[in-house]
Amino acid sequence: MQPKLTAKALCANTEVGKISKIIVDPLSHEISHVIVQERHGAERQVPIAQVQEVVNEEEIVLRCSPEEFIQFPILERDQYVTIKEVEIAHLEDHLHVEPGEILVPLPRLEQGVPRRTFFTNMTHAIGTLIALPLVYPVLKYLMKPMFKPFDNAWFTVGNVKKVNKENIGFQFKFTRGFKEAFMPEQQIEKNIWVVKATPAVQQAVYEGNDKKFYDDKGDVIWVNKANSPYIGYSGKCPHLGCGYKWRRTKNFPDGVFLCPCHLSIYDEAGKVIEGPAPRPLDVLPLQVDAGGNVKIIDVEYKAGVNNQIRLL
């Protein structure tokens, strides 16, 4: 039904007043009452069930007699709020009252749909033309420090005299300069592990083959001989990049490399004994000079992958 507000309300062919308001149920969104304003101004609240017929937009017919009509309660306005003052989701969508449309004239210049479409498309096109040329410079701007050539410098990390037992991990802490972008060179602390390997362990590490190290162009920069006794391991756990330790545990009284993060365990040859690590410890390019100084290239590989992918 679409009663027009201000429609006349009739009871038994007698006009009792005009509809001035309607009351809507906030949950069902259905009209629950119509408010009929009598000629002298009193507003009565008539249940929707009393509406017998909507004759037309000007008239509705109520079931009650004029005598019964004046029994309906007077509207108590302070028990209601207008729909402007309250937020009821989707009220307008479901409201069975059509308040009608209020029209304003469309300016002459705006008449003609194709031109509007043209302007919409042009707006999008110009926006795209502004944004597109920015993509590449912005990306390059942000990517500037992401890829760097490998650092193949040798660092002296300590003296080999420290490694006085075979097949035991010895930690060498060293400090290296680290130059980044505009920053002054900073000294950062790192560590590696060195094992004096028996021939059996050498065999386990190198499997009889010399290990070659490459720069970013693919040229060989250093070769670890398969029979060299001192083996250096990168301090970075190949699982997810934490720092591991040499530990003696109940199950491994001779000692193992143990990473405290995700509990990967490696033997003295760097092989994974337990835990989630995907590959053995990373062997570093290492040389021992005549004075017994241990020198390494501070190579770093990506953690968490089966193959060594060099990062630094």
Add this chain to the structure above:
Amino acid sequence: MKEDSQVASQQNAFEKVVEFVDERVGLKNIQAKMLNEPIPGGSRWAYAFGSVLLFIFILQVVTGILLMFYYVPSTDHAYASTQYIIHEVDYGWFLLSYHFWGSSAMVVMVFAHMSQVFLWGAYKKPRELVWLVGLALFGIVMGFGFTGYLLPWDQRAYWATVVGVEIMDKTPIVGDFLARFLKGGPTPGQMTLSRFFVIHVMVLPAALAGLAGLHIFLFRKAGPAGPFRGSPEELKAKTDYFFPRQIWKDIVAMATVFLIICSLAFIEPVVLLEQATPDPGDYHPEPEWYFLFLFQLLRLKIFGGEFGQFLGAMAIPGAFMAFLAALPFLDTSSERNIFKRPVALIGWTVIMVFILVFTVSAIINRHFLD
């Protein structure tokens, strides 16, 4: 006209200003619409989580801005400036500790909020978009935790980031780019700190503010779901507006959370470890407590190796988030009562138990390592 001027002369200056603004902005209608939102079945304490989250976020913004008055995001000053905030600046320790514990409170509340919406079945039609935007907000809150954790530049900060970024590196196809992009290079350093800083203080707050606004708009558009039990007549009889009863409950909940965060800041103020360096020394790296279950999960042998790790760190969490996003479209029954949705109830319980067990076992493992 005469009457109008009489009315105007009866107003005081403040009322005149309000009148002036209202005439131009429609302030009173906006206020009425904001406060007069019918809540089917009436206000409840259980509905306070969302408001509390907004409150925590606002205070995180305030304390975060205050911290930036002294903090310097560079590898040679981040640690020293944070120590300065803690030890030298008046009440610096409190603001930093509040910010720290506020982040934990945020995660707890997000959890509570999501659980409530899930258990109440409030993600169902017509609230699918509210749920989806909520999931994005959840991701942003996690991003806040991850990026903010690095900023003090101590060992804890450094190693959580090293491991976190290595995990992101395992994203299919874009992983390597993403990890290098976040690190700003092959290894963590100044560029990482700069990037995390700008993400933490600019990108994420803007994203969160925008999406939280959208979240609330969509929520208001769809209307509150109300309880999952009760006939329309009962719900109607108990209905009240957002103001005053729900706002009262919200403000009490906010005050309670505020007091808890303050207490934690007093009892356990932030203490930094050694300055960050690629040598962990005696420190056993660990992420923030709400990532512990994932950390513990990755210790399992089945999530070892390249593929296992991808499974545990990427595929399973990713699939779980995708499942949550698809949930309102998969679960199309209109039944909202959690006691009539056994799969949902069991699923939620299993996940909670899983998170609890893995978090506790990560904590127990600490003793084993020492």
